[in-house]
Amino acid sequence: MKNTRTTHDGARIYSRCLLACYDLLIYRVLAPVVWRCDTHHFLDLYTKYMSSNHADIGVGTGYFLNQCAYQPGEVRIGLFDLQPNCLAYTANRLVRFQLETYQCNALEPIAFSGEKFDSIALGGILHCIPGDLAEKGAVFDAIQPLMSPASHVFGYTILNREIHKTQLSRFVYALLHYLKVINGDSDSASHLYAELSKRFKHVNVHIIGCIALFNAYERLPN
Ligand SMILES: C[S@@+](CC[C@H](N)C(=O)[O-])C[C@H]1O[C@@H](n2cnc3c(N)ncnc32)[C@H](O)[C@@H]1O
Numbered sequence: 001m002k003n004t005r006t007t008h009d010g011a012r013i014y015s016r017c018l019l020a021c022y023d024l025l026i027y028r029v030l031a032p033v034v035w036r037c038d039t040h041h042f043l044d045l046y047t048k049y050m051s052s053n054h055a056d057i058g059v060g061t062g063y064f065l066n067q068c069a070y071q072p073g074e075v076r077i078g079l080f081d082l083q084p085n086c087l088a089y090t091a092n093r094l095v096r097f098q099l100e101t102y103q104c105n106a107l108e109p110i111a112f113s114g115e116k117f118d119s120i121a122l123g124g125i126l127h128c129i130p131g132d133l134a135e136k137g138a139v140f141d142a143i144q145p146l147m148s149p150a151s152h153v154f155g156y157t158i159l160n161r162e163i164h165k166t167q168l169s170r171f172v173y174a175l176l177h178y179l180k181v182i183n184g185d186s187d188s189a190s191h192l193y194a195e196l197s198k199r200f201k202h203v204n205v206h207i208i209g210c211i212a213l214f215n216a217y218e219r220l221p222n
Contacts, residue, residue, distance in 0.1 A: 007107055009180040010128030011083040014060070019089045022061045034172045035158060036209025042123065042156055043067060045213055049154040051118035055080060055146050057106050057139070058125030062090030072096040078117055078146070080104050106139045116148040122155030126192075127182045136184075137195035147219060153200070154215035161188035163210050173210075 014022075027039045046064045055078035056065060065077060077094065079101045081087045087101045104110045106122075107129060120143055126136050140153070147153075160173060176182045189205050189212045196203040200216035207213075 005130035005180060005183050007082070007105055007129060009130065010125075010183055011081070011086075013179075013181050014083045014086050016085050016089070019061050019085060023063050026060075027063060030172070031211070034169050035211050036166070036169070037156075037211040037213075038208075041208055041211070041213060045123075045154050045156065045215070046121070049119055049152050049215055050121065051152070052076065053115075053118040054078070055117035055120045055143075056090075057081070057120060057122050057143060058128065059086050059090040060124060061086070062093050064121075064123065065090070066093055070097070073098070076100070076117075078102065078114075080106065080110065080146075082106070106142050107136075108138075109142050110145055112145040117146050117151060118148070119152045119154070120146060122153065122157075124156060124158075126155070126157035127184045127187065130183045132186045133184075133188075133191035133195050136187075137198070140195065140199050144219075149219055150217070151219070152215065152217045154213075156211050156213045157187065157192065158182060158184065159187050159189060159192075159207065159210055159212050160184055161186060162190060163188075163207060165210065169210050 032038050043064055050068055052075045057080045059079045059081045076098050079087055079090055082105050084103060091099055091101050129136055189207050192212050193203060193205045196216045199220055201218035201220055203216045205212050205214045
């Protein structure tokens with residue numbers, strides 16, 4: 001079937017009004033109850049892999065960045081997003097840190113010539129963007145200008161295949177998909193693993209409930 005979704009569909013929903021209740025809705029209700037992945041699993045990923053020279057792609061509200069253990073002056077954070085509301089909300093929340101903000105479409109090579117980042121988070125962005133995981137893999141290429149060979153990439157995404165779904169998760173997925181908030185009918189952990197493995201020597205993909213948590217490092221030559 002022809003994919004009629006656009007890149008902007010997955011970012012349009014993030015109005016200032018939605019951002020005001022995003023943390024509660026996503027991290028108190030949807031993640032633990034519907035997707036069956038407790039919030040601490042996402043935070044664990046940040047605690048483990050976020051470096052003091054970090055880029056966040058698809059920032060939302062900066063919920064996990066705001067909980068990082070770094071003190072002001074200890075960390076450089078690059079915020080990248082298609083949606084200006086998300087950039088403004090997150091920059092305001094994290095004003096205590098040294099921030100750089102960039103509006104960009106993460107499906108296209110990011111025009112960036114600054115100092116490279118040591119860690120790059122792709123939290124919750126892959127399920128927003130259109131196409132199958134082979135097409136979404138463009139994000140792993142788009143972030144190349146931000147990366148040094150040693151950069152560590154990590155993130156999470158909602159899956160729709162090869163997972164155990166409850167009636168509730170099936171219903172909510174269908175609703176959010178209909179509303180074009182999430183895109184990824186065919187997304188599975190094996191497809192995600194394949195896309196990451198085309199680009200990185202070391203790849204881990206771990207499923208909890210309906211969520212894939214991943215990290216990858218040592219970029220392979222193009
Ligand atoms: C589900 S939110 C995730 C927010 C946050 N990282 C988290 O884990 O809660 C998805 C974010 O990706 C952004 N986004 C969606 N499509 C994008 C694209 N093509 N390029 C850049 N950002 C995009 C949205 O604006 C939003 O900030």
